[in-house]
Amino acid sequence: MGIVQIIAVITILLLLVKPLGTYLYYAFSNEPNRSDRIFGGIEKGIFKLGGLKELGGMSWKKYAISFLSTNIVLVAFGYLILRLQGGLPLNPNGIGELEQSLTFNTVISFITNTNLQHYSGETGLSYFSQMAVITMLMFTSAASGLSVAVAFVRGITGGKTLGNFFQDFVKSHTRIFLPLALLVTLILVALQVPQTLQPTLEVSTLEGQSQQIAIGPVASLESIKHLGTNGGGFFGANSAHPFENPSPLTNVIEMLSMWMLPASLPYMYGLFAKNKRQGWGIFSAMMILFVLLLSLNFYAESKGNPAIHAMGIDVSQGSMEGKEVRFGIAQSSLFTTVTTAATTGSVNNMHDTQTPLGQITPLALMMLNNVFGGKGVGLINMLMYAILAVFLCGLMVGRTPEFLGRKIEAREMKLIAIAILIHPLIILAPTALSFLTDLGQGSISNPGYHGLTQVLYEYASSAANNGSGFEGLADNNTFWNMMTGLVMLLGRYISMIAMLAVAGSLLRKQPVPETIGTFRTDNGLFTGILIGTVLIIGALTFLPVIVLGPIAEHLTLR
Template structure:
């Protein structure tokens, strides 16, 4: 039964990929299409107000600078709002201003599409902050990732052109993609009993006569963009495990598809830009193989139950239900866990801290690889980076200059790709080690031993991958954790973006090389195998030792 539930959701995703991928292609192809009639007038007003009537094509340096400056302005505005929320409107519950280091962490978290939450939404933010900062950045950070992917695709597929205009792409990503999709999804969620209101908390009297407050607010609108934008930050502290955010198995499936659809569909968009759809299916195929392997691990581990309880004869046929909602069960919990870390969304419908040791390898590994679908745009760029690495390795093996989509891959591109490849493990393993040698870091660990290693490792892995989920047993709302994870989120987001846009800028200027009989094919099953192999080998060499110290050692101990 559980396998059938998972298969049904995957089938629904496959039905979405082609139409949504084609739609995204039409948005960013800059060719006249039917969407111009609907969205063109709105965009003209936006361009007129912002002074963007003349939207010239940009070099990669101007594109990157425009992206960084736009993000910086949004960070500054959001920081001020969080620090002044007590005196701002739409604060019926009288929530105080956010503490300085927590504000730094929160604003960086949401601008980098991480949504790591060291606070509880219903008690830490006013309605105004939820809408004007959190939801606003859920849109802008997601669109930032999408346009980076589009710019990179243009760089490796267009012939003698630039990678586009950031501001035009940024506006279109909002007006034609995320805002319309979010409105439709919000209406669906409201119809399925997810709250959407500006009323204050509900005051109730319990059967014992005590007073109880039930938090509510504009929940549906935040839940819609947190999934579509692969953001993940919840309105409530327990995220999509809360019955107001995710009340039923139907909403659970909708939320899974919402956070999965854009990253998966971008592979089809890539194929359209490359004018050879097989290229897109190769990337999708490699991602799917890795995804299914890790999903099988999570589902099998959680279905088998806790080994320690099994040895005592206390396990049931239900598997390990600790930390999971009965309304979802093992299958939908395992699928949600796999999708949210594959798509680097970070939303959770169960507590990852209570996963079995082998089950916890899945979310950790997917965030460490950061290529299996990934967040909106980012996962595709990372997988294309591995594709170029694969071509480079194969080219060296046969003594030919590597080529990818008709462009020669030379030392400049490989140096930039190496920077993007190495920064990810550096900002995970370095801060993890630092946390264990300082009392400021060790003091937050609630579980001594191997599980404590996993808690710290998960926190920095989630930050570096811009995922945002956590092993919530970690007491992370301290200056040490707020500052260190904030810096990791910054580096994890922008170093790779700058490096990959530089690669796109370099490739777009190169003259295409004609395909010959000796050209290495990148649109067949052989290359799918090469791509999967490169990802696994690089990931295993980098992260397997620390995985062995955490989840694997914990599993061996409790057996």
């Protein structure tokens, strides 16, 4: 039955890819279409209110500056609200302001679409902060990432310009996230997810004791939390909390919410490239990697903990430690894989309590950083690997590589090298540094191999802008708040700016006519080469530290 559940969810996703990808294409192609009748007037009003008289195309530099400056303004606004929340309205529980380093970490976490949480939402934030900062940044960070992805696609597929950031940013809200978030919110409310501004409930237990039950505007946050691949929970327990995710049905809705937009972007890319096979090839590579790592996690969790089995205890139900009974092994494994493949970070079970082999799946997905990915980041990274694969194949046959009719030369490869190398650097270097300092080691709650995995997971989650917590790490202190904050900034902006520069460079080049010697990038052979490129680079970079962590722990347990 577990396998049937997994197949059913994947089948629903496959049915959504084409219609949603087509809608994304028409939303951002800037060609007249039916949706203009619904959203065109609203967008014109927003542009007029913002003083945007001209919406002409931007160079990659102007697009990047517009993207960065918008994010800086949002960071300043969010930081101010969190520091002053104790005196602001909609704070019925009387919660005070956040500590400075925690405020820095929280604002950086949400503007970078990471949503790593070193605080517990129900006790650390007021309702106003949850809505005006957390929910707001969930919308704007997702819209920023989607806008950059669309600009990148325009550049490499031969568009006239990269587009206008502010136009893309507004369209991402009006045509994608706001309508979908409203729909999902209504569905979640109908399925018993709370949506209220009432203060914490005080109830009497069966023993006659008083108990505080936190509530709030949960459903509205949950919708954009998953649609925007954000992942930050209203409660500290995230989607394992029964108010955030009360049933198997809401679990499926939340998985599809965080998965359907990233999965549809390759199809949108194929439409921009005027070759749907290009999009399906990228999607196939993503899905094959996804299924392989999902199979590893599901197998490991279904087999149970070998140390417990060796004690003669029945493990026929699998490893249920840290999992909710209402979800079971299948929906927990699928949720784990989806949330790290889509770089969402929402969790319905504690990854710290998974078997060592099962822990490899979320770690590997964050380290690869391109299996579906967040709003556009996964597509950008997979196309980055596609360009690299074409370049390597061109070197093997002694031919100047071409991708979508543009020659790939030294400038593009230098920028891609920066984007590829920064990711392992900001994971492995801080991990090593944390073990060299008392501040870093003092937060580790488990000795040995598991302790290494705790630290590695924290930085992998930050660098991949995933945000899921391995838990067990005492990370709410100045050292971890500042370290992970810096890693999140570098992981978000360096690669995105580098890839915008690649798109701008390719956009300026004259198209090269296809010949008999042109290496095709729209067939099964290239999909296989692309998967091999991703795995080889990922294995060479991260396999040694995976061996020192989860694999060593598994062998020790056995």
